[in-house]
Amino acid sequence: MTKKRIGILTGGGDSPGLNAAIRGATLTAIRKYDMEVYGFIDGFNAFFEPEGEGFVRLDETAVQDIHAFGGTILGTASRGNPFEMILRDEVGRPLRNADGTVQTRDRSGEAAARIRNMGLDAVLCIGGDGTLALAHDMYLRHGVPVIGIPKTIDFDLAATEATFGFKTAVQVASDALDRLRTTADSHDRVLILEVMGRYAGWIALHAGLAGGAHAILLPEIPYDPRAVWRRVTTRFRRSRKFSLVVISEGAKPIDGGYAVAETREHPAANVVLGGAGARLRQELEDLYRQEENSVIEAGGYPPEAPEVRVVVLGHIQRGGTPLAEDRIVATACGGFAVDLAALGQFGTMSAWIGHGPVGVPLADALKPHFVDANTTSLVRTARELGICLGDEVDED
Numbered sequence: 001m002t003k004k005r006i007g008i009l010t011g012g013g014d015s016p017g018l019n020a021a022i023r024g025a026t027l028t029a030i031r032k033y034d035m036e037v038y039g040f041i042d043g044f045n046a047f048f049e050p051e052g053e054g055f056v057r058l059d060e061t062a063v064q065d066i067h068a069f070g071g072t073i074l075g076t077a078s079r080g081n082p083f084e085m086i087l088r089d090e091v092g093r094p095l096r097n098a099d100g101t102v103q104t105r106d107r108s109g110e111a112a113a114r115i116r117n118m119g120l121d122a123v124l125c126i127g128g129d130g131t132l133a134l135a136h137d138m139y140l141r142h143g144v145p146v147i148g149i150p151k152t153i154d155f156d157l158a159a160t161e162a163t164f165g166f167k168t169a170v171q172v173a174s175d176a177l178d179r180l181r182t183t184a185d186s187h188d189r190v191l192i193l194e195v196m197g198r199y200a201g202w203i204a205l206h207a208g209l210a211g212g213a214h215a216i217l218l219p220e221i222p223y224d225p226r227a228v229w230r231r232v233t234t235r236f237r238r239s240r241k242f243s244l245v246v247i248s249e250g251a252k253p254i255d256g257g258y259a260v261a262e263t264r265e266h267p268a269a270n271v272v273l274g275g276a277g278a279r280l281r282q283e284l285e286d287l288y289r290q291e292e293n294s295v296i297e298a299g300g301y302p303p304e305a306p307e308v309r310v311v312v313l314g315h316i317q318r319g320g321t322p323l324a325e326d327r328i329v330a331t332a333c334g335g336f337a338v339d340l341a342a343l344g345q346f347g348t349m350s351a352w353i354g355h356g357p358v359g360v361p362l363a364d365a366l367k368p369h370f371v372d373a374n375t376t377s378l379v380r381t382a383r384e385l386g387i388c389l390g391d392e393v394d395e396d
Contacts (some may be wrong), residue, residue, distance in 0.1 A: 004121045005036040006341055008058065010072040011043035011080065011131030015151045015165030016322030017330035018072035021126050023063040024334030025149070030060060033342055038118070039073070043127075044134060045080035047111035055118075067327050070320045081134060082108040112142035121145060122341035124334070128152030128163070129366060132349065136362045139347045147337045148349035148362050151330070153317060156200035158367040159360040160351035164330040169196065169317040170206045176313055177211025177244055188241035190232045190284070190308045194277030196317050199250045201371045203317070205378050208246035208387070215243070215388035217280070219250035219258075220371045221379075223390025225283035231388040232284070236306040243306070247280055249273040251390075277310040284308050333357045 006029055010018050022039065029035040037058040040046035046054035056062070056074075066073055079086075084104040087095040095103040115123060125135035126149040138144040150160045153169035173195045184191040193213075197203040201218030208216035215231050217223045232243040250273055252258050261274025288305040295302045322330070329352050336357035337350040349365045350357045373379055373391075382389060 003034060003036050004342075005038065005119050006338065007038045007040055007055070007115070007118070007120045007123045008074065009040040009043050009046065009123065009125055010074050010076045010151070011125065011127040011134070012076060012078050012152070013128070014071050014076055014318050015128075015153050016070055016168035016318070016320065017164035017326040018076075018126060018151060019063075019069045020067040020322065020327040020330035021149055021151065021164065021334035022058070022073065023067050024331035025124055025338050026058045026063045026334075027060065028335035028338040033338065035121075035338070038120070042075040043077040043080045043131065044082050044111060045077050047082065047114045048085065048107060067331065068321055070318075070322065078130070082106075082111040083134070083137060108138060108142060112138065112144050115144055122147055122346065124149060124337045124341065126151050126334070128154065129157060132157070132362060133366055136347065136366060139362070145341070145344075145346040146362070147340050147346060148365060149330075149333050149337050150349060150351060150365065153203065154197050154200050155202040156198065156369050157365050158369040159349070159364040160353065162325075162329045162352040164326040164333070165318070165322070166202065167325045168320070168323045169203055170210065171323055172317045172320070173203055173207035173246070173313060174210040176311070176316075177207060177213060177246070180311060181212070181242075181244060184242035184244060188236070188306065190236075190243045190245065190306045192245045192247055192277045192280055192308065192310045194247050194249055194274075194310065194312045196313070197248045197250060198273060200369065201248045201250070204246045204248035204251070205371055205376075205382070209378060209382060209385075211244065211246070213244045213246045213387065215245040215390065216382060217245070217247040217251040217276075217390045218371055218373075219248050219252065221373050221389050221391050222252055222254040224254050225280065225287060225390075227388055227390050227392055228280065229284050229287040232306060233303075237303065241306070245280070247276050249276050251276050251280075253279075253283065274312070277312055281308045281310050 026037045038055045039058045085107045087103040122145045132148045135146040139146045150163040152163045153165040155166040180191045195203045199219045259275035261272045333350040348359045351360045
């Protein structure tokens with residue numbers, strides 16, 4: 001009897017727990033079902049490598065002890081969209097249209113053919129909303145037998161109560177706030193910590209609460225810079241000389257858009273968010289200058305203003321050793337994804353609900369999961385603690 005074969009790929013940004021998920025899936029496939037397991041290198045890009053390349057055979061030795069390591073042994077790519085692959089010349093440069101835009105081609109059929117030719121009975125796609133959306137499209141358009149596994153530090157997937165990588169990212173941000181508190185207090189400064197999360201504010205909200213922030217700015221709640229200014233200056237002028245502000249990279253002022261660090265050439269790619277913290281610093285400094293000029297014009301002495309500095313945590317949130325909780329979720333969801341494959345329940349995701357993994361439709365998982373300013377209990381907690389969320393003037 002021919003053994004069943006499964007493939008595993010990791011796509012999108014790296015996230016703590018990826019290796020634990022690969023290990024959980026591989027060991028379950030081998031020990032429970034006696035399957036052959038193949039790992040694809042660099043996500044969906046692997047399908048377009050020359051014949052016989054782009055993948056490795058995974059066995060028990062290959063995944064031994066990898067659960068504690070950050071990153072992914074299979075590599076990952078955030079620009080490998082099989083439906084819009086960039087066309088390149090013989091030296092790898094993107095081909096361009098007359099208007100300067102890059103040329104793309106739908107090569108998803110080639111990817112599906114590669115999967116069929118390899119005799120794969122299932123492909124486990126470990127990723128966030130982008131990777132899982134591509135997996136879902138491969139399932140719908142080409143009948144590729146995909147199972148999703150929820151990886152994202154942003155926690156922006158629906159239909160699951162956990163996405164591995166999130167808790168580790170929150171812990172890193174919380175640790176950063178603990179460290180920033182001492183230097184902010186020592187120097188009487190306002191320190192702004194910019195964290196990841198894209199358009200979801202979960203990292204900022206959780207880390208801000210855990211780290212005792214005085215203001216938390218989320219993408220879902222456009223902020224008024226005057227509210228933040230009032231908060232930090234009120235503390236400063238009551239001799240509480242320092243303040244900690246956590247701002248999500250996707251936070252935006254009430255009269256502005258997202259802070260964008262980079263716009264990628266690929267037509268289907270997301271912009272790279274960044275600079276929200278620096279913009280907030282500029283807004284606070286502008287407000288001080290307005291106040292200073294007003295006081296001087298009235299014949300008074302301008303009040304002392306706190307010094308504002310910005311720390312961008314960046315990819316530190318993605319790297320390093322995953323927390324135990326992320327390892328557990330990743331391992332269990334990876335193993336259960338193999339169970340779903342064995343049952344033929346394709347087009348689903350191995351979600352974490354309650355205290356263990358369950359199968360949910362991929363379509364449900366791809367619905368947005370954002371912080372609801374009206375119903376999220378942690379938002380209410382923050383308001384009750386007097387934390388400024390930027391949408392009202394908070395008193396200390």
